[in-house]
Amino acid sequence: MIDLDAARAILRSNDLGGYTVPTRGLYPFQWNWDSAIIALGWHCFDEGRAWHEARTMFDGQWDNGLLPHILFHSDSDSYFPGSEVWGANSRIPSSTVSQPPVWALAIAMMLDRSKASAAARAEVEALLPKLLAHHRWWYRDRDLGKSGLVETYHPWESGMDNSPAWDAPLARVPRVEWEYQRRDLGHVDECQRPSHGEYDRYLYLIEFLKHNHADPRRMSTSSPFRVVDLTIVSILHRATRELVSLCQQFGLDSAIPDLEVQLARTRAAMSGCWSEDHRCFLNRDKVSGTPLAERTTASLLPLFGLLASERQASQMASLIEEWLAASRFSLASTHPESPRYEPTCYWRGPVWLHINWMIADGLTAYGYDDLAREVRAQSIKCIEAAGGYFEYYGSETGEGCGGGEFSWTAAVALFWLAGE
Ligand code: DGY
Numbered sequence: 001m002i003d004l005d006a007a008r009a010i011l012r013s014n015d016l017g018g019y020t021v022p023t024r025g026l027y028p029f030q031w032n033w034d035s036a037i038i039a040l041g042w043h044c045f046d047e048g049r050a051w052h053e054a055r056t057m058f059d060g061q062w063d064n065g066l067l068p069h070i071l072f073h074s075d076s077d078s079y080f081p082g083s084e085v086w087g088a089n090s091r092i093p094s095s096t097v098s099q100p101p102v103w104a105l106a107i108a109m110m111l112d113r114s115k116a117s118a119a120a121r122a123e124v125e126a127l128l129p130k131l132l133a134h135h136r137w138w139y140r141d142r143d144l145g146k147s148g149l150v151e152t153y154h155p156w157e158s159g160m161d162n163s164p165a166w167d168a169p170l171a172r173v174p175r176v177e178w179e180y181q182r183r184d185l186g187h188v189d190e191c192q193r194p195s196h197g198e199y200d201r202y203l204y205l206i207e208f209l210k211h212n213h214a215d216p217r218r219m220s221t222s223s224p225f226r227v228v229d230l231t232i233v234s235i236l237h238r239a240t241r242e243l244v245s246l247c248q249q250f251g252l253d254s255a256i257p258d259l260e261v262q263l264a265r266t267r268a269a270m271s272g273c274w275s276e277d278h279r280c281f282l283n284r285d286k287v288s289g290t291p292l293a294e295r296t297t298a299s300l301l302p303l304f305g306l307l308a309s310e311r312q313a314s315q316m317a318s319l320i321e322e323w324l325a326a327s328r329f330s331l332a333s334t335h336p337e338s339p340r341y342e343p344t345c346y347w348r349g350p351v352w353l354h355i356n357w358m359i360a361d362g363l364t365a366y367g368y369d370d371l372a373r374e375v376r377a378q379s380i381k382c383i384e385a386a387g388g389y390f391e392y393y394g395s396e397t398g399e400g401c402g403g404g405e406f407s408w409t410a411a412v413a414l415f416w417l418a419g420e
Helices: 004-013 032-043 047-059 103-113 118-141 164-171 196-211 216-222 230-249 253-273 297-303 310-325 353-365 369-386 407-417
Strands: none
Touching (some): 004 032, 004 407, 047 118, 103 118, 118 230, 118 253, 230 253, 230 297, 297 310, 297 353, 310 353, 353 369, 369 407
């Protein structure tokens, strides 16, 4: 049994007034994709608060459309690196990269769930131009070559920070040589977090962005870390489809043709990411121009993005059956057969329930209802085994890992697991 009162209590206690922290201490600010998932959770019991979450996030949007991955609404000494390290010149102190663009989808879902009430329509009307600017930023500044596949310049932008898929591209990034004190290790056991070598390189990339003023042209030609991340590509595609539908409903027809061009470009480019041998899609390293042959849950998200053909979906479904069977708790974020699989280390193996939701949703869209039900059952099993809402769950033991009282996991329970 999952405890929905406890899920609601987590959102309330992580509410800092207009924005919800992922968890206290470890992540004391507003995170972009967390916040979109969290808004869906709020929407199940407090619609006004859900829209407030969205408004606060978009208050931090840059003039060029970038929606930062972190908004540092207030000071906190429980997190490093803070806004001074990023050095952004923004209205609300922020980071200089974005995160998987879930917002248009979340807003479309909230509108739908509120049965397009007048209040919800007014919120969408105000947010729609900002959503458009957000998506245009991705297509314009992160795909200068109009390839259909947007680029990413920091593992934190992908959201899957220490995914084994990033090992090779990150290895060529220099390490910073200055001393710093990590704060995450004061909250979470070291073995569940990225390594010091990874942190040194994350910081180098922040400095690189700062020295280059996050300029798209400079980043796309000289960033030492430059990848096509399927999490972003898939979510962007799915969310842009929702954005087209919102534009139709709200009379913004003039914005649609350009979005349709982008959607078609991405669909056409996806065949280049498919691997027949792996039976899934693969992230790409843009520096070396090679596929990143690591099966992580990002490889499955094109199902959520509605970017797979029927034949590809059927191969992925058989892969997912094996993937589910390969660890006691599923879906492991890295395929358990990988030599880089680590069942309790952040994005190298643990189960993340918002990703499970996306994969189950994609499976349903392609008609694999039984498999989708199994992914959902596995998600409930994690919450039960750990006895609560954690950041992620050990894929062999179901133990709660990372931060506790975690907002997006509680939100997923409210808007997904509570249904049916
Ligand atoms: C962190 O600090 O671990 C975050 O993932 C950065 O977004």
